[in-house]
Amino acid sequence: xxxxxxxxxxxxxxxxxxxxxxxxxxxxxxxxxxxxxxxxxxxxxxxxxxxxxxxxxxxxxxxxxxxxxxxxxxxxxxxxxxxxxxxxxxxxxxxxxxxxxxxxxxxxxxxxxxxxxxxxxxxxxxxxxxxxxxxxxxxxxxxxxxxxxxxxxxxxxxxxxxxxxxxxxxxxxxxxxxxxxxxxxxxxxxxxxxxxxxxxxxxxxxxxxxxxxxxxxxxxxxxxxxxxxxxxxxxxxxxxxxxxxxxxxxxxxxxxxxxxxxxxxxxxxxxx
Numbered sequence: 001x002x003x004x005x006x007x008x009x010x011x012x013x014x015x016x017x018x019x020x021x022x023x024x025x026x027x028x029x030x031x032x033x034x035x036x037x038x039x040x041x042x043x044x045x046x047x048x049x050x051x052x053x054x055x056x057x058x059x060x061x062x063x064x065x066x067x068x069x070x071x072x073x074x075x076x077x078x079x080x081x082x083x084x085x086x087x088x089x090x091x092x093x094x095x096x097x098x099x100x101x102x103x104x105x106x107x108x109x110x111x112x113x114x115x116x117x118x119x120x121x122x123x124x125x126x127x128x129x130x131x132x133x134x135x136x137x138x139x140x141x142x143x144x145x146x147x148x149x150x151x152x153x154x155x156x157x158x159x160x161x162x163x164x165x166x167x168x169x170x171x172x173x174x175x176x177x178x179x180x181x182x183x184x185x186x187x188x189x190x191x192x193x194x195x196x197x198x199x200x201x202x203x204x205x206x207x208x209x210x211x212x213x214x215x216x217x218x219x220x221x222x223x224x225x226x227x228x229x230x231x232x233x234x235x236x237x238x239x240x241x242x243x244x245x246x247x248x249x250x251x252x253x254x255x256x257x258x259x260x261x262x263x264x265x266x267x268x269x270x271x272x
Contacts, residue, residue: 002145003033005117006106007041016104021046024106025094027082027142027188028057029260034106035064046101048094052082053187056264069097080268083182084191109143115198118149126150126255127157135252136244138164138208140236141174142189144196146257151202162205162249166240168212174199175207184212185268188233188259206248214239216270219262229262232270 010016021044024034031047038045047066049058052073061068071090077083098105108114126134137154139147151163165174168190170181182192219235222228237256244254265271 001033001117001121002108002114003030003037003106005113005120006108006111007034007037007043009111009113009116010104011041016043019043021101021103022106023048023094023098023101023103024108025049025087025090026061026108027053028060028264029188030106030108030143031057031061031066031068032064032260035061035066039065046097046103048090048097050082050086050090052077052079052086054080054264054267056266060264069093078183080187081183081185082187082191084193085182087191087193108145109193110197112198114143114145115148115152115202118146119153120149122146122257123150123153127153130253130255132157133253134158134161134255136162136164136249137255138166138237138240138244139257140166140186140189140210140233140240140259141196141199142191142233144199144202146259148198148202150255150257151204155203163203164206164208164240164244165199165204166208166210166236168215168236169209172207172209174204175209185270186210186212186215186232186236187265188231189236208240208243210236210239210243218242219270222258223262228258230258231260231262231265233259 023046025048045066048069051070071093073086154161168184171192173192173194179192215236218238241254241256
């Protein structure tokens with residue numbers, strides 16, 4: 001959704017010209033989306049990724065037509081656990097590739113299209129499919145776009161609908177806490193970036209934290225009990241929703257997003 005919105009907005013305002021190369025740093029989801037959209041609309045796409053992400057993500061994007069540039073992690077980083085510092089290296093390489101190829105940087109962490117996509121589509125779909133019965137929403141923060149877009153829409157429908165930001169235990173910078181552990185395995189977010197541009201001015205009714213163990217357990221439960229084969233961040237969303245349902249939102253309806261496919265994590269410890 002945000003990949004499509006970023007490209008369509010850039011074409012509409014003239015930032016992206018016919019045949020120009022699109023470049024983006026990605027942990028997988030945005031890269032997959034951009035690969036699909038760019039191939040459909042005729043734009044070359046280069047995905048810049050950390051080697052700390054799973055090889056399945058690389059192969060998926062390549063299969064969809066993307067060129068993938070891999071960036072080494074910092075020497076003390078743990079494979080399959082990408083930190084904010086690792087992401088800074090990826091960001092620098094993405095900028096270099098953009099300049100070298102006279103490309104268009106999709107820049108998912110900065111462009112309003114990232115949250116507008118969810119404001120225009122995801123939020124309304126939640127509302128329509130639930131019959132307006134949602135009482136609360138929680139989301140694991142990556143770029144912040146899903147949280148920001150859905151929250152803006154939900155608050156317009158019901159001002160008292162409560163929206164919560166989810167972070168990994170020990171990397172709760174959005175909640176204003178010091179970082180004690182950014183080497184968590186929950187891929188796709190929890191990068192301990194305190195100033196997420198997309199969330200500026202967006203209301204937060206509370207902050208939740210989840211452990212890696214809880215995220216993994218809930219991801220496995222989604223597969224075994226619900227037939228939903230998802231990834232770590234989807235499990236984190238479920239773990240946080242269960243916290244809410246056992247506490248301040250007991251008896252209420254909590255909305256969460258299933259972020260991606262478990263197929264991207266077959267080489268990790270998520271699936272023993």
